[in-house]
Amino acid sequence: MTVQVPTPARPRRTRGIEAARARQALWLLLPTLIAIALVAGYPLYRTFYFSLFEANLTNPEQRSFIGLGNFWFTTQEGVALGFLQDPKWWGAVKNTLLFTVVSVFLETVFGMIIALVVNSAFRGRALLRTAMLVPWAIPTVVSAQMWAYLYNDSFGLIGRGLLGGQAVLANTDTAIWALIAVDVWKTTSFMALLILAGLQSLPGDMYEAADVDGASKWTQFWKLTLPLLRPALLVALVFRSLDALRVFDVMSVMLGNVNAASTSMTGYARQALIDNQLLGMGSAVSVAVFLIIMVIVVIYVTAFRVKFD
Amino acid sequence: MNLKTAKPELYYLQRAAFYLLVLVITVYLLAPFFWAVLTSLRSPGDLFLTPGEFIAAPTTFQNYVQVFSNPNFQRGLLYSLIVAVGSVLVSLLIGSFAAYALGRFRFKGKTVILYVILGVSVFPQIAVLGGLYSFLQGADSALNAAIEASSSGTLDRFLDAFKLYNRPLGLILSYLIFTIPFTVWVLTSFVRDIPGELEEAALVDGASPLQTLFLVLFPVMMPALVTTGLLAFINAWNEYLFALTFTSTNRTVPVVIANYSGATQFDQPWGPIMAASIVVTIPLIILVLVFQRNIVSGLTAGAVKG
Numbered sequence: 358m359t360v361q362v363p364t365p366a367r368p369r370r371t372r373g374i375e376a377a378r379a380r381q382a383l384w385l386l387l388p389t390l391i392a393i394a395l396v397a398g399y400p401l402y403r404t405f406y407f408s409l410f411e412a413n414l415t416n417p418e419q420r421s422f423i424g425l426g427n428f429w430f431t432t433q434e435g436v437a438l439g440f441l442q443d444p445k446w447w448g449a450v451k452n453t454l455l456f457t458v459v460s461v462f463l464e465t466v467f468g469m470i471i472a473l474v475v476n477s478a479f480r481g482r483a484l485l486r487t488a489m490l491v492p493w494a495i496p497t498v499v500s501a502q503m504w505a506y507l508y509n510d511s512f513g514l515i516g517r518g519l520l521g522g523q524a525v526l527a528n529t530d531t532a533i534w535a536l537i538a539v540d541v542w543k544t545t546s547f548m549a550l551l552i553l554a555g556l557q558s559l560p561g562d563m564y565e566a567a568d569v570d571g572a573s574k575w576t577q578f579w580k581l582t583l584p585l586l587r588p589a590l591l592v593a594l595v596f597r598s599l600d601a602l603r604v605f606d607v608m609s610v611m612l613g614n615v616n617a618a619s620t621s622m623t624g625y626a627r628q629a630l631i632d633n634q635l636l637g638m639g640s641a642v643s644v645a646v647f648l649i650i651m652v653i654v655v656i657y658v659t660a661f662r663v664k665f666d
Numbered sequence: 667m668n669l670k671t672a673k674p675e676l677y678y679l680q681r682a683a684f685y686l687l688v689l690v691i692t693v694y695l696l697a698p699f700f701w702a703v704l705t706s707l708r709s710p711g712d713l714f715l716t717p718g719e720f721i722a723a724p725t726t727f728q729n730y731v732q733v734f735s736n737p738n739f740q741r742g743l744l745y746s747l748i749v750a751v752g753s754v755l756v757s758l759l760i761g762s763f764a765a766y767a768l769g770r771f772r773f774k775g776k777t778v779i780l781y782v783i784l785g786v787s788v789f790p791q792i793a794v795l796g797g798l799y800s801f802l803q804g805a806d807s808a809l810n811a812a813i814e815a816s817s818s819g820t821l822d823r824f825l826d827a828f829k830l831y832n833r834p835l836g837l838i839l840s841y842l843i844f845t846i847p848f849t850v851w852v853l854t855s856f857v858r859d860i861p862g863e864l865e866e867a868a869l870v871d872g873a874s875p876l877q878t879l880f881l882v883l884f885p886v887m888m889p890a891l892v893t894t895g896l897l898a899f900i901n902a903w904n905e906y907l908f909a910l911t912f913t914s915t916n917r918t919v920p921v922v923i924a925n926y927s928g929a930t931q932f933d934q935p936w937g938p939i940m941a942a943s944i945v946v947t948i949p950l951i952i953l954v955l956v957f958q959r960n961i962v963s964g965l966t967a968g969a970v971k972g
Binding site for chain 2 (some may be wrong): 474494
């Protein structure tokens with residue numbers, strides 16, 4: 358990094374310049390900081406605040422403090438009201454985790470294969486590189502509709518043809534696999550792009566040396582390529598995992614908002630918050646989603662020592 | 667050493683297997699999109715045909731005519747354009763200020779600010795959904811207190827304008843939550859790579875930081891600004907959760923496509939849905955193909971460096 362502070366010939370004067378630069382930096386940062394406080398900080402604080410109240414979205418002013426009741430609360434009649442007591446919530450958690458683990462794993466494997474192919478010299482390489490960008494450029498909602506049509510049991514190429522008129526999306530257990538396939542198709546390109554960029558930064562003479570030493574392509578991949586790609590791969594993994602954990606649009610479009618609530622944590626939170634108008638309950642679920650994702654971020658960063666700078 | 671001369675049959679077998687793999691990958695990547703394009707060019711009655719007959723069926727543009735005459739779709743395109751362009755311009759402007767400060771200045775707390783910005787880009791949108799919803803609805807107690815406290819009519823109207831639910835401005839504001847962190851991160855890494863002499867010269871000539879930024883750095887940063895703006899535009903154009911929640915009639919195009927309905931509740935008009943999908947996708951694909959190289963550098967600057 359290059360910083361333009363002149364070397365201190367006269368210390369006192371330099372300190373003055375440094376202080377002035379720091380003040381200027383603050384002014385330059387101010388609009389961004391205000392915007393982030395307004396659209397992220399304040400609403401996030403409100404979400405945490407409302408998670409402790411019983412409140413309705415239409416009239417937040419009439420609220421009553423119930424502590425952690427939105428999370429865990431059993432009435433005297435033994436009715437469980439906290440969302441942590443709701444099997445549907447745990448179903449959504451299970452499905453989201455399954456979706457994340459399987460789709461990110463498949464994307465990494467397929468992305469690696471595609472990147473290795475595009476990285477090798479062959480005729481038509483530019484064409485494949487271009488084709489690779491297409492799924493990535495398609496909006497998620499559009500890809501969800503395209504696949505909903507493909508899966509359709511009376512019109513779809515897959516639903517009517519390959520599966521013989523089976524309605525895969527009607528059943529949550531099969532639907533989750535269909536959704537994974539859609540996400541893998543849509544975002545493998547992103548993974549492949551990042552891996553490809555990593556591959557192209559690897560030194561070529563290293564492979565020549567390995568060739569001379571008689572190492573097989575397979576050995577070269579495991580001993581050279583993979584270890585050197587690790588940093589790029591890890592950051593791509595973190596970002597894809599976090600995207601998958603907060604998934605909503607694929608479920609919402611392909612299954613509808615009611616079924617999205619049992620397949621994604623975000624879908625469950627949104628149903629409580631917006632469809633059922635339960636501001637307190639919905640906020641509590643949002644807090645849970647937020648905490649789960651933050652815990653996973655911390656695990657990733659500490660376990661793999663991911664460096665962002 | 668050379669397989670081609672040593673064992674030609676093995677070499678050609680390997681080449682054939684490789685090209686088969688290339689073919690499989692290409693079909694996998696393009697087939698669903700191809701099928702959507704094809705469906706958009708077929709009349710609704712042909713949807714029942716077998717795949718072979720379907721490919722051979724006559725081409726018609728009636729789905730596109732129907733989509734473009736749909737007022738919801740027209741409005742969706744307009745609102746998507748306003749919202750995406752608006753949020754990109756705002757974040758490029760204030761994001762480049764921040765990126766300049768973070769990439770060029772040394773000051774206390776810089777790392778903290780960088781991590782806060784990175785943190786915002788990873789946290790789930792659902793965590794702010796309720797707070798933003800009540801804020802945009804004007805149902806937020808702090809906002810209401812301010813409106814009630816204001817006695818003058820103009821201030822009242824001013825604050826009333828902050829009831830942003832179902833207004834493009836509300837979406838522009840809420841999209842800043844992901845466009846700002848993204849632009850700041852990518853631009854910061856670009857700013858760092860600009861050689862320092864340029865700016866030093868301006869500094870010696872007595873230019874203020876804003877003059878330096880606008881007159882010296884902006885021209886150099888133009889490719890970076892275009893790339894970042896394009897990627898942020900794609901994100902904003904695709905956004906669904908906020909658009910679905912914060913609008914009721916003034917919907918953006920993804921929400922229109924997700925809720926595209928036919929004459930009856932049970933009729934799924936796949937032809938027009940695919941046509942609308944293609945219309946929304948083609949501009950993005952063209953942009954992405956034109957700016958291919960920039961996009962890869964932008965993505966790696968944004969994702970690999972953070």
